[in-house]
Amino acid sequence: MSNFWLLEYQTNIKIEDYNVDSVAFSIDTPRNGELFSNHMVEIAGWVVSLHEGFSVKSLVFIIGDRGFYEVTEFFPRPDVRKAIHATEDKVVELTCGFLASVPAYLTNEQSPLLLMAVVSDGVEEYSIDLCKLIFNSSRKELIGKLDFTPVVVTSTGRSGSTILCRALTRHPAAAVSNVLDNPGEMRFIEHFLMNCLIQTGQCPSTDLNKGSLYSSLEYLERPPFLAPSLFKKAEDSRLKGYICHTYPKVYQEGQFRLLANYFEACYTSEDKPAPTHLVEKSWDPIGIYLGHLMIEGFKEIILIRNFSDYLSSRIKFLKKIHQTDSLENEIELYALRIANFVRSIKSRGNCALVIRFEDLVSGDELVIGRILDFVGLENNPDILKSISSVILERDTVFEQHVTQDEQLDSAEKDLVGRIIDKFSAKFGVLGLPVE
DSSP: OEEEEEEEEEEEEEEEOOOOTTTTEEEEESOOOOEEEESSEEEEEEEEEOOOOOOOEEEEETTEEEEEOOOOEEEEOOOOOHTOOOOOTTTTOOEEEEEEEEEGGGOSSOEEEEEEEEESSOOEEEEEEEEEEEEEEEEEEEEEESSSOOOEEEEEEEEHHHHHHHHHHHSTTEEEEEESSOOOOHHHHHHHHHHHHHTTTTOOOOGGGTTBBBSSTTTTTTTTOOOOGGTTTTOOOOHHHHHHSSSSSHHHHHHHHHHHHHHOOOOOOOOTTOEEEEEOOOOTTSSBBBBEEEEEOOOOEEEOHHHHHHHHHHHHHHHHHHHTHHHHHHHHHHHHHHHHHHHHGGOOOOOOOOEEEHHHHOOHHHHHHHHHHTTTTTOHHHHHHHHHHHHHHHHHHHHHHHHTTGGOOHHHHHHHHHHHHHHHHHGGGOOOOOO
């Protein structure tokens, strides 16, 4: 059983009464009073020690009586010198920026999120309470239910989930939507719901690989609209009414409600048995909670590639868009995001299955069997052999991903090596190779 919830939060930040002569800090995002709908909220800012000989060793995020998250790696924030009015002769540690993703849904008035700095002089450590954050749930509305458990495939890149989803089409009981896009939070939800409609025959099929489901405009600038051609044969006139909206929130809420209701009806009718539905999602460290919508009760297959490939791919992307002025800082920040994502996987329990990407693409039938058992699909030698044969049909998409490191120059390879060394302990928490 899966429930679809529409939630909204509001940020409430209370600065603690601390010694402003010893520490300076600022939270850039989220702003106080800001409304948002992501269940994992990203907190970004900076913190510096103002006493000579002291430094900030870590930031600890505490919910209730337990430490939830600790930041020990900081990145450069040269703008801080001006923010704290420091002169050139005053020694200030400018590697002080922090970034953390925390679960908004765990906080309330009785159990706020406490941000605490740990400062050290090299001998003793001192704790300083900086602020409390509460993410008030201003809205929670159930908009749909499913009588089966959806399965999401999360991969390090497009090729991993593409290979697995394509292979699973050989299984007689799996309904698979293969979405070759990089949806992000809102786009993923739209794809997830709409593709399930397409699979049930409620909407005509479309070429998902060419992005015909919605426009390429960012939804914050203008809401993505579903291609009118998609609904030419749709009998329900309500669908046509939701094609063009001009205000994102109205559009999103309306579409979620409509599609979730359709989603439920399609799979719970007597003449349509409830299959296991898989949908591809490109890698993104957003965890289980996705966009405005919280899908309560689904399984996730996570394909982890070696981490040097993650970083190499990022370098290649930044070079492509000509953003290499602060390449090392960008890559270190990206590595921090990956490390946080890896850490979050540990807490998912039996709702997530972690598979080494290289084991999957080898066509290992033991690995394929684990996936089928986890999803709840029939597992027999003929099915394993059929799926394995599809996986071994490697294409140019896969080859483009496995050769990332070969496209870097020596300096870029050295950068990847340094970042891997710095984060190897965090990357390796799952017991998977980092290179």
